[in-house]
Every structure is written in C-alpha cells, then in structure tokens.
Amino acid sequence: MxxxxxxxxxxxxxxxxxxxxxxxxxxxxxxxxxxxxxxxxxxxxxxxxxxxxxxxxxxxxxxxxxxxxxxxxxxxxxxxxxxxxxxxxxxxxxxxxxxxxxxxxxxxxxxxxxxxxxxxxxxxxxxxxxxxxxxxxxxxxxxxxxxxxxxxxxxxxxxxxxxxxxxxxxxxxxxxxxxxxxxxxxxxxxxxxxxxxxxxxxxxxxxxxxxxxxQGLPPSEARGAKHREQFVALVLASRARLQQLYDSALAPDEMRVNKQAEFMRLRTEYRALREHEWRGVGLYDNWINAPMNNAKLLPFGLYDQWVPAFAALFDKVGRDWPRFYQRVAAMALLAQAERHQALAELSTNAEHPGTR
Structure with missing residues (x-):
C-alpha cells in the first residue's frame, strides 16, 4: 500500500x-x-x-x-x-x-x-x-x-x-x-x-x-527502490505539469477539464511503466486506481528532496555520526533560504564530486 x-x-x-x-x-x-x-x-x-x-x-x-x-x-x-x-x-x-x-x-x-x-x-x-x-x-x-x-x-x-x-x-x-x-x-x-x-x-x-x-545480511534489494524512484518521478512530473496549468490564465471550466486529463495521463504512464518495465508487478495499483486530486499528491518529493545533500555531508565529515549531527544542527540554525542554499550546494557537489 x-x-x-x-x-x-x-x-x-x-x-x-x-x-x-x-x-x-x-x-x-x-x-x-x-x-x-x-x-x-x-x-x-x-x-x-x-x-x-x-x-x-x-x-x-x-x-x-x-x-x-x-x-x-x-x-x-x-x-x-x-x-x-x-x-x-x-x-x-x-x-x-x-x-x-x-x-x-x-x-x-x-x-x-x-x-x-x-x-x-x-x-x-x-x-x-x-x-x-x-x-x-x-x-x-x-x-x-x-x-x-x-x-x-x-x-x-x-x-x-x-x-x-x-x-x-x-x-x-x-x-x-x-x-x-x-x-x-x-x-x-x-x-x-x-x-x-x-x-x-x-x-x-x-x-x-x-x-x-x-547482521551479516546482503544489501537491500535494489529493484524495489528503483520502482519507487520511477513511480515518484512520474508523480513529480505530473505535479509539475499541473502547476504549469494552475499558473496559466485559462478559464476555470477549461482548467478543470485539463486537470482531469492530467490525472488520466498519470494513470496511463503508470500502467505503461508497470507492464513494460516492471513485468506486471503492480506495487502502486491501489493508489493509482483510487480517486485522484491535488491533495493526494502533496507528500511527493518531501522525503527525498535533500537526501543526496545529507549523504554528501556524511561523506564530508568522514562518515562520523556525531560530527554529522553537529553539522546538521548548525545548518538548522540558518534562515530557511540559507539552509536550502547550503543543501543545494551539497547536492551539486554530490552530483559532481570533482568539484568538492
């Protein structure tokens, strides 16, 4: 679920x-x-x-x-x-x-x-x-x-x-x-x-x-994580298109029709992903088939947005938990705009390690 x-x-x-x-x-x-x-x-x-x-x-x-x-x-x-x-x-x-x-x-x-x-x-x-x-x-x-x-x-x-x-x-x-x-x-x-x-x-x-x-266990199965990433990417792309729609100057009736069309597109793209890449595995069928609206899309991206930044910071402090928590606590004291800028820079460095 x-x-x-x-x-x-x-x-x-x-x-x-x-x-x-x-x-x-x-x-x-x-x-x-x-x-x-x-x-x-x-x-x-x-x-x-x-x-x-x-x-x-x-x-x-x-x-x-x-x-x-x-x-x-x-x-x-x-x-x-x-x-x-x-x-x-x-x-x-x-x-x-x-x-x-x-x-x-x-x-x-x-x-x-x-x-x-x-x-x-x-x-x-x-x-x-x-x-x-x-x-x-x-x-x-x-x-x-x-x-x-x-x-x-x-x-x-x-x-x-x-x-x-x-x-x-x-x-x-x-x-x-x-x-x-x-x-x-x-x-x-x-x-x-x-x-x-x-x-x-x-x-x-x-x-x-x-x-x-x-515990002497092998790394977690990567396939499930990949499926989740692909699904979240679909929803985030749909959200971006909806945001563009809501920022437009269309009349409410026309916007309402386009909104429902976007939800239909999301379902269609999910089913294509499910059949062609996941070999019929329907991890998110219950969610995608239930009634769709804006409120249902709210949490997407929040849990993952800055994970690469924190991973880069963890590496930067030598993978030392106490030092990591100290650096994160210091970042938390910044104004939100400064904090997000610091996270964005860490994310960029994570993508391009040669720039560190």
Missing part, C-alpha cells in the same frame, strides 16, 4: 499544542487519543519475559529491541524509552491525516502549532472524524485526501511505543522506521518539512545499510 511508504508525518501533540487556531473539541479529541495510546503502553522487557505472551509477537519485539539498541549505540540516536514500550491499539492505523488543497493549487492548507510548527494536514485518531472533516472541506470546494498512518513520532515529548500497526511491516521496514522516527527526535526544525523528512530519510537509509552489514 502506497500510504504506508509516505504517511509518516509527525502528528499534532495533543494538549501541548493548544492555541486559538482550532476548536476546543478537536483538541479534546487529540488529548483523548494520545492519552488512550499512552495508557495502552507496556514495557517490552516484561512482555519478552512473559511465558504466556504470543511467541510470534515476542519474536518481532525482540527484533525491534535489537534495532533500538543499534540506533543508539551505533547511529548515535537518542537513548531513551521510546520504542522500548509496546501498545496494542487494536486498529490498523494509529491516526488518519486529512490533507486539503484548493481546486487549482498544489499548496496545502496549513495548520500551525507552537511545537510542531506548520504542517500540511490535520490528524485524527478516529477514521470517521477524519472522513467527516474531509467532507466538510469538500463542501467548501477543496480537494481532500485521507491517509492512514501506522506510526508517528512525538519528537521526544512522550515515550513513543512500538504499535501493533507497525508489526504488519516486514522486518526491514520495521527497523528502518525506528531509525527514521528517532532521527526526528535527534533534530526537528519548525516549518521545514522537506529538511526534516530528508534528514530522517537519510538516517533511515544509511542506518539500514549499516544494520544489514552488522
């Missing part, structure tokens, strides 16, 4: 984020959902020592604890109680995020909070609430999309648990997401999603490479 690859957005932090920009009922809902999650937690060490616990559950949690230890001892990530607890929330997703855009725009409706900064969604612990919120926004003429989230980080404000929703993943993905979410605890910059997610994605990818090497 495509959502599982991309909807790892940091959620709103319950009552810690109270401000006048949303209803009290919404915050009560967030506080109740977060409290229920916290109350469901139990130490993994106790579960592993419980002779009555499910052996399959104990096996997955043992792997999670090995990855958790590796994250702190080898990758220099925070050493705390996050992901040393387990919570069975008895549902497939922990939250559902609602994304919205104007009919002829690829800019998200932002929601701003004191700690998390401005984010491109509103999160709900109830699927029915999320769908209701999306329906209200649709009545206002907005494009909306509801995405289920299997895991999230509270940036260290709470001890985040391993959730039952995470255990549906493969071993590799479970390990990778632990690294990714702990990277958000290591460093998070308000109002710069591309920076935050690219940083966490690099830590996840490099961390996973080091984890596999330490």
């Amino acid at each position: 495509f959502d599982a690859l991309y909807w790892r957005w940091v959620p709103l932090l319950a009552t810690l984020l109270l401000s006048g920009c949303a209803s009290l009922d919404y915050y009560r809902h967030l506080a109740h959902g977060q409290l229920h999650l916290l109350q469901a937690r139990e130490p993994i060490s106790e579960l592993l020592n419980d002779p009555t616990a499910d052996p399959a559950l104990k096996q997955r949690l043992t792997l999670a604890q090995q990855a958790r230890d590796f994250a702190s001892t080898q990758l220099g990530l925070p050493d705390n109680r996050s992901y040393r607890l387990y919570a069975d929330i008895q549902r497939p997703f922990v939250v559902w995020n609602v994304f919205a855009t104007a009919e002829f725009s690829l800019s998200p409706q932002l929601h701003c909070f004191p700690i998390a900064g401005c984010v491109a969604y509103r999160g709900y612990y109830s699927q029915s609430r999320a769908r209701g919120a999306a329906a209200l926004q649709q009545q206002q003429g907005l494009d909306t999309y509801v995405g289920g989230v299997e895991a999230y980080s509270t940036l260290g404000w709470f001890d985040d648990p391993i959730l039952n929703s995470m255990l549906r993943w493969s071993d590799e993905r479970l390990v990778a997401v632990i690294f990714h979410e702990l990277a958000h605890q290591q460093l998070y910059v308000q109002d710069d999603t591309a920076f935050n997610e690219s940083f966490a994605s690099f830590v996840e990818q490099e961390g996973l490479r080091q984890w596999r090497a330490a």
